[in-house]
Amino acid sequence: MRIKDKIVKWSRIKSPWMLHFNTGACNACDIEIVAALTPRYDMERFGVMLKGTPRHADILLCSGPVTGQIKDRLKRIYDQMPQPKFVIAVGSCACSGGVFNGCYNVESGIDSVIPVSAYIPGCPAAPTAIIDGVVKLLASLEQREE
Amino acid sequence: MFTPFLHILVFPGFLFLVFAGLIAEYIDRKLYARLQNRVGPPFFQPLADFIKLTSKEDIVPEEANPRMFKAMPIFALTATVTAIFYIPLWSPKALYSFNGDLIVVMYLLTIPTLTYFLGGWYSTSLYSKIGAVRSLTQLFAYEVPLLMCILAPALLANTWSLSEMASFYENHSGYWLFNIIGFAVAIVALLGKLEKVPFDIPEAETEIVAGTFTEYSGRLFGIFRLSLDIEAIVGSSLIASVYLPFGFHLKPLAGFLLYMGKVLSIIAIMSLSRSIFARLRIDQMINFCWKYLSPLAFLQILICLIAKWGLYR
Ligand code: SF4
Numbered sequence: 001m002r003i004k005d006k007i008v009k010w011s012r013i014k015s016p017w018m019l020h021f022n023t024g025a026c027n028a029c030d031i032e033i034v035a036a037l038t039p040r041y042d043m044e045r046f047g048v049m050l051k052g053t054p055r056h057a058d059i060l061l062c063s064g065p066v067t068g069q070i071k072d073r074l075k076r077i078y079d080q081m082p083q084p085k086f087v088i089a090v091g092s093c094a095c096s097g098g099v100f101n102g103c104y105n106v107e108s109g110i111d112s113v114i115p116v117s118a119y120i121p122g123c124p125a126a127p128t129a130i131i132d133g134v135v136k137l138l139a140s141l142e143q144r145e146e
Numbered sequence: 147m148f149t150p151f152l153h154i155l156v157f158p159g160f161l162f163l164v165f166a167g168l169i170a171e172y173i174d175r176k177l178y179a180r181l182q183n184r185v186g187p188p189f190f191q192p193l194a195d196f197i198k199l200t201s202k203e204d205i206v207p208e209e210a211n212p213r214m215f216k217a218m219p220i221f222a223l224t225a226t227v228t229a230i231f232y233i234p235l236w237s238p239k240a241l242y243s244f245n246g247d248l249i250v251v252m253y254l255l256t257i258p259t260l261t262y263f264l265g266g267w268y269s270t271s272l273y274s275k276i277g278a279v280r281s282l283t284q285l286f287a288y289e290v291p292l293l294m295c296i297l298a299p300a301l302l303a304n305t306w307s308l309s310e311m312a313s314f315y316e317n318h319s320g321y322w323l324f325n326i327i328g329f330a331v332a333i334v335a336l337l338g339k340l341e342k343v344p345f346d347i348p349e350a351e352t353e354i355v356a357g358t359f360t361e362y363s364g365r366l367f368g369i370f371r372l373s374l375d376i377e378a379i380v381g382s383s384l385i386a387s388v389y390l391p392f393g394f395h396l397k398p399l400a401g402f403l404l405y406m407g408k409v410l411s412i413i414a415i416m417s418l419s420r421s422i423f424a425r426l427r428i429d430q431m432i433n434f435c436w437k438y439l440s441p442l443a444f445l446q447i448l449i450c451l452i453a454k455w456g457l458y459r
């Protein structure tokens with residue numbers, strides 16, 4: 001039993017598939033996320049693949065303070081992901097609401113709607129910071145449950 | 147008593163194919179990455195992906211037909227694994243063979259496409275329905291040239307059994323050079339069969355999310371991915387045994403290495419095409435297959451008929 005659990009955990013750490021979801025960002029964070037996936041930074045060396053559907057994804061990369069319109073959709077997409085799933089908030093907006101905090105039409109950050117596992121600050125967060133955040137999330141998974 | 151089980155489960159059956167399929171996926175992805183000037187995934191990546199998918203939650207959509215939804219991946223896997231038994235790999239004799247197994251192999255390799263269609267259709271999501279219909283439309287485009295250009299070498303060898311074809315070409319060395327056009331056509335058609343770029347129209351993730359597989363998650367999706375990998379191996383083995391029929395008389399180990407070399411070079415050609423081409427539209431693909439690929443396959447049949455007439459006279 002122990003060995004099986006270890007193998008499963010190893011595979012989970014080595015193969016994080018991502019879904020990118022714009023929850024109302026100003027688009028700069030999204031450009032940085034896409035830049036992190038280009039050959040220059042090459043996330044595939046950590047096993048990351050960008051997936052189109054929440055059914056295949058393990059990690060939800062959210063950018064932007066959740067707008068009123070997107071709140072329900074964010075919840076629905078989160079529910080559509082199979083367990084175990086993690087959420088990363090990319091950019092200051094996603095962490096806390098950022099410059100949009102207190103606006104009449106936005107929530108204050110992703111964690112006011114769904115649970116978040118890792119926060120990557122920056123306006124916008126640099127591709128290197130995004131990769132660092134993902135790797136740190138994976139490292140924290142390794143330490144957990146041990 | 148036990149040997150058939152051994153053949154089916156271990157070698158050259160299920161375990162060997164899983165292993166080879168994962169290696170092929172790794173080589174495909176690594177080569178693709180290197181051609182794009184990046185580092186690429188580590189060697190255990192396909193294995194890690196597969197284990198992770200099997201350990202994830204399986205979600206069956208409420209609207210979907212659960213029985214069909216769950217059965218389709220298994221059908222796809224079984225059909226592809228079964229096809230390998232009739233293909234001569236490194237000796238001119240396949241594990242099982244009878245006259246006409248060529249057609250059986252072609253049928254078995256068509257079943258996965260049908261399961262993609264049915265699986266996508268019964269998951270009732272809009273995107274998977276579009277993907278399903280596209281994969282069926284694509285089937286009508288590549289299947290005809292593929293069958294025609296595989297029939298041409300069979301005509302020359304005057305047999306419908308893959309094993310007898312292999313021994314015919316082994317005994318008449320150099321005859322396979324007649325089939326060069328067919329080789330090119332078959333590789334292009336195989337790209338369509340495996341839904342690889344430029345023919346990845348059914349799962350075009352920039353347009354229709356993930357096509358047929360949109361609703362599949364966890365273990366079921368893992369089995370589908372595995373069956374695609376295995377289909378790549380089986381399809382390239384078929385092409386290797388039909389169009390590159392040499393070296394069947396080598397010693398087992400050398401023959402095995404040569405066989406792996408043939409299959410992996412066909413896989414390498416496919417990943418090369420993945421990094422060169424962009425995705426076609428479905429109508430462009432159908433036009434291409436019927437306007438250029440089918441006439442080329444027809445030309446191949448003519449060449450074989452003329453060669454046969456000239457050689458047997
Ligand atoms: S953190 Fe800055 S760059 Fe990112 S979405 Fe917010 S305002 Fe735009």
